[in-house]
Amino acid sequence: MTEPILIRLCRHAIAALSSLAPAWRADDVRREWLAELHARTAGAAGSGLGRVAQLRLLARCCGAIFFVVWSWKHEWSLDMSTVDVRYGLRMLVRRPAFSIIAIATLALGIGATTAIFSAVHGVLLTPLPYPRPDRLVKISGVDARQGNLALGNLSVPDVVDYTRLATSFEALGAHNLGSFVTVTGGAEAERAPYLLVTSGYFRALAAQTSLGRLFVAEEDRPTPPDVVVISDGFWKRRFGGDPQIVGKSILLGGQPSTVIGVLAPGFVHPDPSLDAQPDVFALLDPDPEMSGRGGRYVRALARLSDGVSLQAAEAELKGIAASLEKEYVKSNTGRSIAMRPLAREVTGDVRTPLVVLQAATCAILLIVCVNLANLLLAAGSTRAGELTVRRALGATRTRVMRQLLTESLVLATVGGIGGLAVAWWGTSALSTLTAISALHRGRIAVDATVLLFALGISVIAGLIFGVIPAAQIARGADGALAGATTRHTDGRGARRLRASLVTVEVALSVALLIGAGLLIRSFWYLTHVDPGFRTNQVLSVRIAVPSTRYDDPQRQVFFDRLYSRIRTLAGVQSVGAVNILPLSGGYSCDGFHVLGQVVETGQEPCAEVRSASPSYFETMGIDLVDGRLFTERDDAAAPRVVVVNQALARQFFSNENPVGRRIVYSSRRQNDAREIIGVVRDVRHFGLDREPMPEFYTPQAQPPGYGGIFVVIRYDGDPAPLVPSLRHELRALEPDVPLYGVRTLAELIDQSVADAKVRTQLLGLFAALALVLATLGSYGVISVAVSQRTREMGIRMALGADASHVVRLIVRQGMLPVLAGTVIGLAGAVVLVRALEGMLFNVRPADPVTFTLAPLVIIASGVLAAWLPARRACRVPAADVLR
Amino acid sequence: MPRRPGMATFAILKAIDTGYRHGFDIIDVTGLPGGTVYPALGRLETEGLLQSQWEDPRIAQQEGRPPRRYYEMRPAGKRALDEWVRQLRQLEQLPASSRLKARPGKA
Secondary structure, three states: OOOOHHHHHHHHHHHHHHHOOOHHHHHHHHHHHHHHHHHHHOHHHHHOOOHHHHHHHHHHHHOHHHHHHHHHHHHHHHHHHHHHHHHHHHHHHHOHHHHHHHHHHHHHHHHHHHHHHHHHHHHHHOOOOOOOHHHEEEEEEEEHHHOOOOOOOEEHHHHHHHHHHOOOEEEEEEEEOOEEEEEEOOOOOEEEEEEEEOHHHHHHOOOOEEEEOOOOHHHOOOOOOOEEEEOHHHHHHHHOOOOOOOOOEEEEOOEEEEEEEEEOOOOOOOOOOOOOOOOEEEEOOOOHHHHOOOOEEEEEEEEEOOOOOHHHHHHHHHHHHHHHHHHOHHHHOOEEEEEEEHHHHHHHHHHHHHHHHHHHHHHHHHHHHHHHHHHHHHHHHHHHHHHHHHHHOOOOHHHHHHHHHHHHHHHHHHHHHHHHHHHHHHHHHHHOOOOOOHHHHOOOOOOHHHHHHHHHHHHHHHHHHHHHHHHHHHHHHHHHHOOOOOOOOOOHHHHHHHHHHHHHHHHHHHHHHHHHHHHHHHHHHHHOOOOOOOOOOEEEEEEEOOOOOOOHHHHHHHHHHHHHHHHOOOOEEEEEEEOOOOOOOOOOOEEEEEOOOOOOOOOOOEEEEEEEOOOHHHHHOOOEEEEOOOOOOOOOOOOOEEEEEHHHHHHHOOOOOOOOOEEEEOOOOOOEEEEEEEEEOOOOOOOOOOOOOOEEEEEOOOOOOOOEEEEEEEEOOOOOOHHHHHHHHHHHHOOOOOEEEEEEHHHHHHHHOHHHHHHHHHHHHHHHHHHHHHHHHHHHHHHHHHHHOHHHHHHHHHOOOOHHHHHHHHHHHHHHHHHHHHHHHHHHHHHHHHHHHHHOOOOOOOOHHHHHHHHHHHHHHHHHHHHHHHHHHHHOOHHHHHO | OOOOOOHHHHHHHHHHHHOOOOHHHHHHHHOOOHHHHHHHHHHHHHOOOEEEEEOOHHHHHHOOOOOOEEEEEOHHHHHHHHHHHHHHHHHHOOOOOOOOOOOOOOO
């Protein structure tokens, strides 16, 4: 009679599950369960088993897994935890010097890796805080004219057309770049972060309110209603969490607006370039007459409809962009769009540096592991006696290996606990960095995932540095058991193993040193770039005059009175003003052309335009190259004039003198010809690493005028007492105009290079750590090798070899793995530095200086590591050794 | 660390004391799942309440089947079981509350 298939399955289940049990138990388990199964199924009792009974039997046999689990738990609790772990802890205490070094280096390695991981986890791995964030995309404008200055902005009418025509999206919304608005009435006047959006913005992000409602599509109309949505934080701070806030009116820039909703707590604006999260959201005016298609100052994001791929949606929008290009030749020629997942867009600037830093910390941890493996190997030869006795008393080789591995894991766990302390400190330091945007700052912390990560890498590290020595030492104990020599010198295998471990750590350090060297050189160049203006002893403050209260002439009168009041303050040397300060993040890109030069329709160039007061150039130290600067006489009544920068002069007047020529300023609000009266030096507006753009300045007293300006003040001595007097003067003139954004230009420069500084310092620190660890590692290996060869050295010297010969011999042999590691590291670095390409300024990835210096540093430290033990060996009197 | 024995432990001890000596028989008579019975048997053996032995292979061979493993009480197990039964009896004899009507216990 053939056996029913279910019973056969029972047998297979028992065989498979019992094989999972601890080896010494597996056979018993299998025999017992098979016998029980047999008793149930064989003979008369078994033949009549129904299908249901057979199934029940199969389920019971599968229950053997619980016994397997129990037996492992029992097994481990029996000797792993109670005996080996306690033994491991005792070994730690018995070798304090080794333990302290091992735990400290492990704590550094695990701590650095965990700290960087907390940032990687918070910024790169945690999904954006919106429902189904994978459906969110960012839509960027693409323009051939802007070249490397890819700002990616769109015009409001274009976005309106995309919203109307596209079918790939659940919602598509736009927001401007954010600004500040003066909130008055009730408490003290305050500048609140302010964002203009279309109704689709909140729909795309699936935002929720805790009170009231969000904007609706019907409100996206020319001259939209004066309604605002406020953030949860602002509602609680400014209005004390007033439950009746919806429907109330607040004063924004002097204009009443009605609060229609309060955002639920935790809403964030997904734009990392903003200094502060917006508190007040109002509606963008989609009127094409108002802003025009040439005024590109909004960014767009959208939520893809279900089942629509990003590629399909992008293709659809590109089609719409192409038809807009045909329809609006003047403004839209060369314009298209690009689409990326929002998550990628949000992390764009920090992704590569974080990945590079994480790789660097992993390399350090690996070097730490290699060093510890070497130390354990060296220690193992002194423990051979103990382990041989254990083997002789009946411990299996697996048992000895397991004990050694447990010791490593105990070490790694203690190191991991130390590492958590390092990581906790490192994480709090990382999250306060200015380089981390407001969007991500709150998300970097040591949480459950980071703890799990620390535990994971501790165990992995313990295995990495434990397995090879454990196997090697256990094998050594075998050899001793078989009656091999008891003298504690290692075989060729062990020596070769240690040498190759040195090669690994040297290779890793060379790669790290080269990476750090490139960043350091790049940072040096960056901080030695001439920004085009003086950075010492200049203070900048921002003020904003409401356009509702002052028309252009009144505002100019107000500004002039303010400047003359400031000039009288103690320590003030000069005062100037501009609408967009260099490195402040603002830009304009307004259209213009040179009168007399032919420009094809739609090909009109754009330039950065600044509105500056006459003494702005003197205060900022922007030198005049040709012609003259503005004076008080260049006012609204005088002929229109401009001052251009050298970049504009070079690009549009290659060999001619631009002074006296005229340009047509054709932005959305201006269309008039203006005479060029002077040429000034270039200023790096967009960052020290960005080439200056063509730029021209208009006098502050001539249109276009701006209510929000930066006032720059050159002062003597300490700027701190100046700020209260400035506030006092401003309040005396006009109590409702806020003063904010107080910074010295030196701070502005520091802030602009903060990202580069942080990553350079971190990678530099990691490389230095790697260098020290690798040098110590090769020193340790050579020391052990030399101490084992002291007899040989003694014989050599007794036979007439001189000390220098012996030193050369040892250094030569010690240097072999170092040189091999250097070559491998250089080869690896050639490939790896490509990742740094985007972070380098004025330095090529294959920089010959760095690629020469880094290996030299490594070789020099390798020579030192070999020379010290070699010298010691020669000092031992030959007679001592031979005795 | 000794654990407080649960109901399942006593059911297993009682089954063995009553004469059910093989794993599957104990599963059947107690109604407990195999995933509970086998780890409990292993634990009771470690704690010295039970011992297990393999059946004489000659007997098994005569009957044409593999030898089975059987479990036996050890004195400590017997004592634990008696103690448990004694406590159970005590519980049964709790005086009835004046407010609740006591339900008659099964003998």
